[in-house]
Amino acid sequence: MLDASASGISRAAQLLRQGDLVSFPTETVYGLGADARRGDAVAAIYAAKGRPSFNPLIAHVASVEAAKRHVIWNPWAETLARAFWPGPLTLVLPLAPGHGISELVTAGLDTLAVRVPAHPTAQKLLAALDGPVAAPSANPSGRISPTTAQHVMAGLAGRIAAVVADGACGVGVESTIVGLAGEAPVLLRPGGLAAEEIEAVLGQPLATRDLHDPLTAPGQLLSHYAPQERVRLNATSARAGECYLGFGHYSGARACDLSLSTRGDLVEAAANLFGHLHHLDAQGQPIAVAPIPETGLGAAINDRLRRAAAPRDEPSPTPSK
Ligand code: TXA
Numbered sequence: 522m523l524d525a526s527a528s529g530i531s532r533a534a535q536l537l538r539q540g541d542l543v544s545f546p547t548e549t550v551y552g553l554g555a556d557a558r559r560g561d562a563v564a565a566i567y568a569a570k571g572r573p574s575f576n577p578l579i580a581h582v583a584s585v586e587a588a589k590r591h592v593i594w595n596p597w598a599e600t601l602a603r604a605f606w607p608g609p610l611t612l613v614l615p616l617a618p619g620h621g622i623s624e625l626v627t628a629g630l631d632t633l634a635v636r637v638p639a640h641p642t643a644q645k646l647l648a649a650l651d652g653p654v655a656a657p658s659a660n661p662s663g664r665i666s667p668t669t670a671q672h673v674m675a676g677l678a679g680r681i682a683a684v685v686a687d688g689a690c691g692v693g694v695e696s697t698i699v700g701l702a703g704e705a706p707v708l709l710r711p712g713g714l715a716a717e718e719i720e721a722v723l724g725q726p727l728a729t730r731d732l733h734d735p736l737t738a739p740g741q742l743l744s745h746y747a748p749q750e751r752v753r754l755n756a757t758s759a760r761a762g763e764c765y766l767g768f769g770h771y772s773g774a775r776a777c778d779l780s781l782s783t784r785g786d787l788v789e790a791a792a793n794l795f796g797h798l799h800h801l802d803a804q805g806q807p808i809a810v811a812p813i814p815e816t817g818l819g820a821a822i823n824d825r826l827r828r829a830a831a832p833r834d835e836p837s838p839t840p841s842k
């Protein structure tokens with residue numbers, strides 16, 4: 522583990538420069554970073570996570586100016602970057618000529634997902650490297666995303682060079698992804714910035730895509746963020762043997778029960794989501810989750826919960842004509 526001191530950051534940048542993997546905090550979740558210009562380093566991300574295929578990754582950059590080295594900018598990008606960067610928003614834009622980004626980051630697409638993270642430690646690391654960092658969430662493929670350095674170590678210790686430890690992530694769910702490479706802005710993944718806020722700034726609604734559409738953030742598998750035990754959604758109370766993850770006035774009373782936000786605050790609930798799932802997962806009991814409103818950050822919370830509850834890794838039935 523490294524700390525977020527000047528020497529910790531400079532060591533982390535040195536490791537990235539030599540092609541090693543370094544986990545670092547962002548305001549959303551901890552990322553598993555590699556120098557986005559080095560194919561060998563980016564390939565190591567897939568190996569460390571056990572990702573089944575080469576899904577495109579987000580390139581983290583220090584500033585709008587840095588982003589423009591890699592993507593073709595447009596007026597929507599300008600509007601959204603001015604309003605929300607640095608912050609939990611990722612923009613998908615056409616790759617610029619001479620972009621310098623490894624093909625393993627884009628998985629061969631002609632677009633790149635870019636984001637300027639707000640976390641001061643992420644900012645310092647990007648400044649120290651002076652280059653783009655490709656980073657998915659720092660968890661083994663399909664497991665719950667990490668919001669603390671301890672979560673990262675629990676999942677990836679021994680497979681990465683270092684983690685820069687700097688407390689818990691404030692937002693707690695991954696960035697919102699907006700596609701800006703087509704005819705209209707598209708919400709590709711709900712996340713830590715509410716779609717309503719983006720629409721207000723754009724002055725138009727975001728187009729949406731179905732979860733199963735392969736064009737919707739192509740790396741997103743339906744079963745994802747999965748605890749070991751079964752997850753049951755929209756539960757107004759727990760059944761025997763379940764631990765309850767409450768929200769607002771829905772709460773449980775047993776030792777293993779937790780609440781995302783007793784006061785029904787969706788921002789607080791997002792910040793608590795993955796930490797509470799990690800904690801409940803460690804109890805080894807099935808989890809029942811309270812209904813969460815679909816507004817604001819509730820859209821991202823419900824998206825992650827639906828994935829946590831989705832059937833997983835079950836061999837598909839043999840077709841029986
Ligand atoms: O908050 C976050 O976004 C975190 C932190 C570390 O920044 N990162 C993160 O990365 O969530 P990851 O790899 O777990 O999710 C990246 C998503 C994937 O669903 C992928 O399909 C989508 O971004 N994506 C990446 N490049 C894309 C592209 N060119 N077009 C469409 N979707 C893309």
Ligand code: MG
Pocket residue numbers: 657658666
């Ligand atoms: Mg992830």
